[in-house]
Amino acid sequence: MRLHLVELILFSTYAELRAERARSYLGLLWWIVEPAMNMGVYYLVFAVIFRIGGQDYIPFLLIGLTLWQWFKSCISHGGYSIWQQLPLIRQVKLPLQVFPSVQILADTVKFLCILAILLVALWSTGYPPNVAYVALLPVLLVELIFVSACTYVVAAVVPLVPDLRFVIEQVLQVIMFLSGIVFSLDGLPPALRRWFELNPIVELVDAGRGILMRGEWPDWFALGRVGLISLALYVFGSLLITRLTPRYVKLPT
Amino acid sequence: MSETIIRLENIGVAFNAQLRVGSPRFWALEDVSLELARGERLGVVGRNGSGKSTLLRTIAGIITPDRGRLKRAPVSCQLLSLALGFMPHLSGRDNAVLSGLMLGLRRREIMQRLPAILEFSELGDFFDQPISSYSTGMTMRLGFSVAMQVEPDVLLIDEVLSVGDAEFQQKSGDALRERIHSGTTVVFVSHGDAQIHKVCDRAVWIEQGRSMMQGPVDAVLAAYHAAPPISPPPTGP
Numbered sequence: 001m002r003l004h005l006v007e008l009i010l011f012s013t014y015a016e017l018r019a020e021r022a023r024s025y026l027g028l029l030w031w032i033v034e035p036a037m038n039m040g041v042y043y044l045v046f047a048v049i050f051r052i053g054g055q056d057y058i059p060f061l062l063i064g065l066t067l068w069q070w071f072k073s074c075i076s077h078g079g080y081s082i083w084q085q086l087p088l089i090r091q092v093k094l095p096l097q098v099f100p101s102v103q104i105l106a107d108t109v110k111f112l113c114i115l116a117i118l119l120v121a122l123w124s125t126g127y128p129p130n131v132a133y134v135a136l137l138p139v140l141l142v143e144l145i146f147v148s149a150c151t152y153v154v155a156a157v158v159p160l161v162p163d164l165r166f167v168i169e170q171v172l173q174v175i176m177f178l179s180g181i182v183f184s185l186d187g188l189p190p191a192l193r194r195w196f197e198l199n200p201i202v203e204l205v206d207a208g209r210g211i212l213m214r215g216e217w218p219d220w221f222a223l224g225r226v227g228l229i230s231l232a233l234y235v236f237g238s239l240l241i242t243r244l245t246p247r248y249v250k251l252p253t
Numbered sequence: 254m255s256e257t258i259i260r261l262e263n264i265g266v267a268f269n270a271q272l273r274v275g276s277p278r279f280w281a282l283e284d285v286s287l288e289l290a291r292g293e294r295l296g297v298v299g300r301n302g303s304g305k306s307t308l309l310r311t312i313a314g315i316i317t318p319d320r321g322r323l324k325r326a327p328v329s330c331q332l333l334s335l336a337l338g339f340m341p342h343l344s345g346r347d348n349a350v351l352s353g354l355m356l357g358l359r360r361r362e363i364m365q366r367l368p369a370i371l372e373f374s375e376l377g378d379f380f381d382q383p384i385s386s387y388s389t390g391m392t393m394r395l396g397f398s399v400a401m402q403v404e405p406d407v408l409l410i411d412e413v414l415s416v417g418d419a420e421f422q423q424k425s426g427d428a429l430r431e432r433i434h435s436g437t438t439v440v441f442v443s444h445g446d447a448q449i450h451k452v453c454d455r456a457v458w459i460e461q462g463r464s465m466m467q468g469p470v471d472a473v474l475a476a477y478h479a480a481p482p483i484s485p486p487p488t489g490p
Binding site: 003004007008011012015018019022023088089090091092093094162246249250251252 | 266267268269270271272310313314315316317331332334337338340341342343347350351354355356357358359360383
């Protein structure tokens with residue numbers, strides 16, 4: 001039974017990526033062009049026009065945006081996946097965690113492509129690989145759990161309250177600015193910054209920047225804490241989907 | 254009497270009529286009781302909106318009843334769904350695999366059956382083309398060919414007994430009838446008396462979400478046609 005679901009998730013992810021390629025002229029190129037354009041806009045506004053940040057601002061921004069985009073696209077795609085699949089859900093009995101999982105996997109594949117390009121860009125601009133790269137794996141793993149957890153929770157709630165779709169993009173925008181993606185949080189008073197650090201995204205992006213820009217090891221305690229919170233949230237999200245499944249099929253068409 | 258594999262006792266199913274806070278619930282099934290024995294072919298008759306499709310999806314385990322008791326032996330129940338999960342930009346082959354996985358087959362099993370699906374659907378070279386280039390009939394042929402690969406313990410059929418153009422209708426109808434008469438347990442919803450007669454060995458009559466009668470096909474159909482339609486009940490809380 002379990003293996004069957006793994007096969008379904010993997011093949012659906014492949015199908016999703018394939019279909020995405022077929023839906024536009026540039027196909028797979030958009031995986032890279034779209035986030036690059038996004039990064040370009042932020043660079044233009046904040047680095048060129050407002051002249052924010054010092055010499056390290058470009059890698060700071062690119063790493064932040066790359067990690068953020070992963071989170072954001074999983075929520076935007078995976079968060080709506082159960083709602084979008086309601087007609088299918090009325091036809092067949094499946095564990096509904098499958099649908100957000102497929103979107104998370106598809107967005108993770110795209111993220112890994114962008115990460116590879118980011119790494120090359122960093123190496124060629126004076127931020128060479130270092131031994132702390134080993135820590136990238138646990139950092140990305142914790143982010144994957146966190147991203148999946150948030151996506152599950154959103155995916156569970158959106159079918160019951162579809163109005164949330166109009167709010168989620170705005171909320172994401174606010175979270176981005178509060179997570180130190182484009183502005184450094186270093187300028188904040190320490191007392192205030194402590195509060196900001198309760199946000200798991202701040203920890204994860206900080207850890208990523210430390211590794212890639214300065215060869216620093218992450219704060220393992222903080223990473224472990226984020227990992228445990230994410231895991232608990234993931235279990236909660238998954239249980240929530242299971243719990244609410246009987247209600248989805250009874251929603252008006 | 255063979256073993257009872259599914260038993261519904263006074264089942265009720267309510268839907269949300271609208272996405273509004275405090276909107277009343279609509280009881281699609283009010284009070285349905287029935288039994289299904291292994292190997293039996295049960296026909297479900299009733300007027301439009303009487304709850305037949307809801308009943309099928311309740312038996313399939315897709316819908317959880319809001320009241321009453323549903324007992325099911327460890328059997329697999331599958332609604333005969335055509336083109337389940339199909340994605341327009343994917344090839345017929347990929348869609349066959351995807352749909353098969355959604356219907357509960359293992360990937361290995363579908364791979365083994367791909368030649369049979371290709372042959373039965375008569376798609377030829379189109380099998381490797383995106384299904385967005387297919388006609389409706391071709392998509393239905395593929396959907397039917399995939400759906401027929403699944404062999405559940407209980408097959409649930411909602412009206413569809415054959416699909417496609419005249420020639421394929423004959424072929425798909427024959428294949429499904431062969432499946433139905435091969436000992437599979439079947440629940441068959443239909444408006445057509447003739448089809449119920451041909452397919453089923455017992456019938457249940459559903460009216461306004463209630464099971465009115467179950468028993469031999471002739472007796473149930475006679476009672477169903479003799480009864481005047483009941484006016485719809487008010488939507489309850």
